[in-house]
Amino acid sequence: MKAAIIFGSKSDSPVMKKAADVFREFGVSYSAHILSAHRVPELLRETIETLEKDGTEVIIAGAGLAAHLPGVIASMTILPVIGVPVSSGGLGGMDALLSIVQMPKPIPVATVGVDNAANAAYLACQMLALKYEPLREKIIAFRDRMKADFAREQGQGVEL
Numbered sequence: 837m838k839a840a841i842i843f844g845s846k847s848d849s850p851v852m853k854k855a856a857d858v859f860r861e862f863g864v865s866y867s868a869h870i871l872s873a874h875r876v877p878e879l880l881r882e883t884i885e886t887l888e889k890d891g892t893e894v895i896i897a898g899a900g901l902a903a904h905l906p907g908v909i910a911s912m913t914i915l916p917v918i919g920v921p922v923s924s925g926g927l928g929g930m931d932a933l934l935s936i937v938q939m940p941k942p943i944p945v946a947t948v949g950v951d952n953a954a955n956a957a958y959l960a961c962q963m964l965a966l967k968y969e970p971l972r973e974k975i976i977a978f979r980d981r982m983k984a985d986f987a988r989e990q991g992q993g994v995e996l
């Protein structure tokens with residue numbers, strides 16, 4: 837059960853760390869890599885080949901600004917790629933969101949909300965859970981706990 841987290845710059849680390857936190861919570865092993873499609877294209881290709889050989893099953897790719905990285909990774913592999921638009925730069929992440937979500941067919945990138953690396957990891961876990969029953973059970977237990985917590989909180993009156 838292996839995932840990879842790849843992002844375009846060290847400056848994306850605080851956002852992408854949220855994906856690592858979720859993987860740790862669910863016991864999914866992961867590797868993390870800072871790689872940019874336009875700054876180190878050869879190294880990116882080599883790394884994707886290595887990840888495939890090592891049995892990586894899903895890739896989370898985060899980038900800001902003109903976020904080519906997730907789409908370029910998706911072009912190099914048929915592993916599912918989940919893109920995280922990072923809100924670096926002056927456009928609040930809208931630039932990265934559109935760059936990632938608007939991938940031309942037939943090379944899709946599943947896209948989560950701006951800076952929502954946690955959701956990318958939850959989705960990656962759900963993909964892995966199709967194959968790994970213990971992970972499936974962990975996710976179901978997690979959802980049950982979440983529902984119970986919300987029900988407790990929302991069942992109470994609120995002071996406004």
Ligand SMILES: Nc1c(C(=O)O)ncn1[C@@H]1O[C@H](COP(=O)(O)O)[C@@H](O)[C@H]1O
Pocket residue numbers: 843844845846847848871872873874875898899900901902903904905906922924
């Ligand atoms: N969008 C890309 C790519 C790429 O798509 O290959 N490489 C870096 N970046 C993004 O540039 C932003 C600024 O990076 P720097 O802080 O290193 O200048 C980061 O959010 C990164 O993801």
